[in-house]
Amino acid sequence: MPFKLTDKPIDASALMAGLRDTRAGACVTFEGRVRDRNDGRAVRALDYEAYAPLAEKEGERILSEARERFGIVGAVCVHRTGSLGLGDIAVWVGVTAGHRGAAFEACRFIIDETKARVPIWKKEHYADGAAEWISRAARGGPPGGLGKPAG
Amino acid sequence: MKKTVRVRYFAMLREQRGLDEERVATEAATAGELYEELRKRHGFTLPADRLRVAINDDFGSWSTAVRDGDALVFIPPFAGG
Numbered sequence: 302m303p304f305k306l307t308d309k310p311i312d313a314s315a316l317m318a319g320l321r322d323t324r325a326g327a328c329v330t331f332e333g334r335v336r337d338r339n340d341g342r343a344v345r346a347l348d349y350e351a352y353a354p355l356a357e358k359e360g361e362r363i364l365s366e367a368r369e370r371f372g373i374v375g376a377v378c379v380h381r382t383g384s385l386g387l388g389d390i391a392v393w394v395g396v397t398a399g400h401r402g403a404a405f406e407a408c409r410f411i412i413d414e415t416k417a418r419v420p421i422w423k424k425e426h427y428a429d430g431a432a433e434w435i436s437r438a439a440r441g442g443p444p445g446g447l448g449k450p451a452g
Numbered sequence: 453m454k455k456t457v458r459v460r461y462f463a464m465l466r467e468q469r470g471l472d473e474e475r476v477a478t479e480a481a482t483a484g485e486l487y488e489e490l491r492k493r494h495g496f497t498l499p500a501d502r503l504r505v506a507i508n509d510d511f512g513s514w515s516t517a518v519r520d521g522d523a524l525v526f527i528p529p530f531a532g533g
Binding site for chain 2 (some may be wrong): 351359392412416421423
């Protein structure tokens with residue numbers, strides 16, 4: 302399953318091993334990790350909540366688009382749900398391709414599109430005890446289009 | 453015409469409603485009308501233009517007709533990754 306939600310810690314080395322392919326001369330991975338600050342506030346933990354059926358469907362669409370657009374060999378994206386602590390992996394993307402250019406571009410595309418299009422919510426818990434659902438500004442351009450990178 | 457739909461709530465809307473999901477009997481013709489009805493009833497703070505809607509687990513539009521037995525999700529602004 303190339304796009305997956307999981308409530309367990311993400312095992313990056315196992316995912317990397319799953320991408321082994323002798324046709325691939327390049328493997329690019331991205332790890333999104335829980336950072337200790339956001340917008341100047343000290344963060345102590347995060348909760349992720351997903352609308353699973355649609356998140357998986359949209360995630361699969363993004364990976365299909367990446368395969369069509371960049372001519373890659375393999376692509377995987379795994380996103381956490383549940384409670385995460387500082388430094389935990391929230392999202393992992395891995396792409397293999399014949400050459401590095403396609404692998405870098407496809408990896409960037411997958412993480413940007415995932416953030417923009419996959420219905421997963423993040424609640425930040427701050428050091429001062431407050432908590433807030435985070436929303437990002439809507440990105441310009443049509444869904445799946447060549448909009449500006451997210452984030 | 454009265455119909456019964458299933459509404460699931462996530463994130464901010466789940467907290468404002470105090471429920472994960474519910475069955476709703478409604479005469480709303482479209483997804484947009486249904487959201488307005490629920491927003492007034494439960495005091496949801498988010499206006500429809502901040503949300504997206506999913507019908508039967510795929511993205512829909514506010515003008516999509518609501519049919520008996522549909523499953524709807526009003527999707528608050530999200531921020532994965």
